[in-house]
Amino acid sequence: MVVKVYGPAYASPKRVLVCLVEKEVEFETVHVNLLAGENQNPDFLKLQPFGSLPVIQDGDYTLFESRAILRYFAEKYKYQGTDLLGKTIEDQGLVNQWLEVEAQNYHPPLNNLVLHLMFSPNFGIVRDEKVIKESEEKLAKVLDIYEDRLSKSKYLAGDFFSLADLSHLPFTSYLVGPVGKAYMIKDRKHVSAWWDDISSRPSWLKTLEICKKYNPLA
Amino acid sequence: MVVKVYGPAYASPKRVLVCLVEKEVEFETVHVNLLAGENQNPDFLKLQPFGSLPVIQDGDYTLFESRAILRYFAEKYKYQGTDLLGKTIEDQGLVNQWLEVEAQNYHPPLNNLVLHLMFSPNFGIVRDEKVIKESEEKLAKVLDIYEDRLSKSKYLAGDFFSLADLSHLPFTSYLVGPVGKAYMIKDRKHVSAWWDDISSRPSWLKTLEICKKYNPLA
Numbered sequence: 001m002v003v004k005v006y007g008p009a010y011a012s013p014k015r016v017l018v019c020l021v022e023k024e025v026e027f028e029t030v031h032v033n034l035l036a037g038e039n040q041n042p043d044f045l046k047l048q049p050f051g052s053l054p055v056i057q058d059g060d061y062t063l064f065e066s067r068a069i070l071r072y073f074a075e076k077y078k079y080q081g082t083d084l085l086g087k088t089i090e091d092q093g094l095v096n097q098w099l100e101v102e103a104q105n106y107h108p109p110l111n112n113l114v115l116h117l118m119f120s121p122n123f124g125i126v127r128d129e130k131v132i133k134e135s136e137e138k139l140a141k142v143l144d145i146y147e148d149r150l151s152k153s154k155y156l157a158g159d160f161f162s163l164a165d166l167s168h169l170p171f172t173s174y175l176v177g178p179v180g181k182a183y184m185i186k187d188r189k190h191v192s193a194w195w196d197d198i199s200s201r202p203s204w205l206k207t208l209e210i211c212k213k214y215n216p217l218a
Numbered sequence: 219m220v221v222k223v224y225g226p227a228y229a230s231p232k233r234v235l236v237c238l239v240e241k242e243v244e245f246e247t248v249h250v251n252l253l254a255g256e257n258q259n260p261d262f263l264k265l266q267p268f269g270s271l272p273v274i275q276d277g278d279y280t281l282f283e284s285r286a287i288l289r290y291f292a293e294k295y296k297y298q299g300t301d302l303l304g305k306t307i308e309d310q311g312l313v314n315q316w317l318e319v320e321a322q323n324y325h326p327p328l329n330n331l332v333l334h335l336m337f338s339p340n341f342g343i344v345r346d347e348k349v350i351k352e353s354e355e356k357l358a359k360v361l362d363i364y365e366d367r368l369s370k371s372k373y374l375a376g377d378f379f380s381l382a383d384l385s386h387l388p389f390t391s392y393l394v395g396p397v398g399k400a401y402m403i404k405d406r407k408h409v410s411a412w413w414d415d416i417s418s419r420p421s422w423l424k425t426l427e428i429c430k431k432y433n434p435l436a
Contacts, residue, residue: 097282100286
């Protein structure tokens with residue numbers, strides 16, 4: 001039975017798709033329309049009580065939270081496709097560290113920019129210029145630290161592409177696209193080279209291809 | 219060489235201490251005074267560029283982000299002390315899922331309550347009643363989902379204590395103590411039993427004992 005990915009039009013589920021492509025795992029997608037409130041249907045809430053995406057089903061095993069799903073597939077198919085975890089416990093520690101930095105430092109201000117500049121006025125979000133300004137300032141500081149880090153190693157956790165890099169793809173793609181702030185990436189030499197590298201991976205291009213029939217704003 | 223934990227007076231470093239006690243790993247603590255701005259010293263920023271706590275040094279290996287550190291020690295000492303990861307890949311997936319729920323759903327509103335009710339007016343935080351009200355409502359919804367989950371299994375990821383439960387200890391301890399909202403836990407039967415269980419573990423009592431000489435507000 002192939003893996004089912006509930007999403008897939010939105011950014012967080014794309015983390016899972018790109019991981020599955022890297023790991024050469026077959027999957028099918030189940031579209032859940034957030035604007036139509038399908039994530040609040042009782043059947044969906046049985047899978048994911050918080051009403052968030054993505055969720056996966058692997059046989060009769062159900063899992064949610066995108067970064068937990070990434071770790072699950074990277075571990076389950078450790079010796080298939082791209083190694084995304086790191087080879088030593090120390091490397092794995094750094095992958096987890098930068099994956100946490102993505103979740104705790106990079107994502108919150110970027111998510112605010114996405115909500116207020118891309119999704120407003122959908123989902124009842126009222127555009128707030130103060131939030132936009134503060135979020136851009138916070139994200140800029142994070143990107144300055146990334147610039148320093150990426151001047152010392154090709155990828156965030158070292159000289160290998162990992163879950164830590166992969167997890168940045170969907171929301172950064174919004175940042176340089178519909179959010180209209182590509183300069184935040186392009187003006188930083190090493191961040192820009194890193195972005196060009198990871199966003200041109202065949203796995204990411206394939207993910208975009210799979211999702212192009214869905215419009216997250218429709 | 220014993221493990222060094224930079225912190226340790228604050229909540230996030232206590233996650234690391236309780237993990238090290240559970241894993242029977244020897245450590246020493248290095249106090250970093252946030253109110254005195256020691257986390258912005260150039261030497262500290264070399265260890266942790268974001269100026270956050272905790273950081274650990276294990277020989278010449280440095281790691282930051284509390285949940286990444288938990289995973290590192292739980293994996294490195296897999297067969298020593300309490301197993302905190304789960305025995306199968308499926309159980310590990312659920313541990314990671316609930317650890318992400320703690321980070322993404324439980325922690326943000328709880329952290330707001332801690333900042334506005336416990337740390338205001340320290341760190342220049344201005345108490346905001348609207349933030350307090352909204353955060354309590356959000357946390358209550360999360361705790362309702364926990365109540366349902368903990369009516370079905372003794373711990374969050376299943377019938378075993380894991381990193382997912384452990385990660386809740388320091389901030390929930392603030393919630394039932396100085397934040398003054400113990401009723402949010404006590405009024406929910408299964409959450410209350412779970413809290414009594416995990417907060418009476420010798421590892422947590424030892425962590426509190428180690429930290430009692432430090433006052434995070436001084």
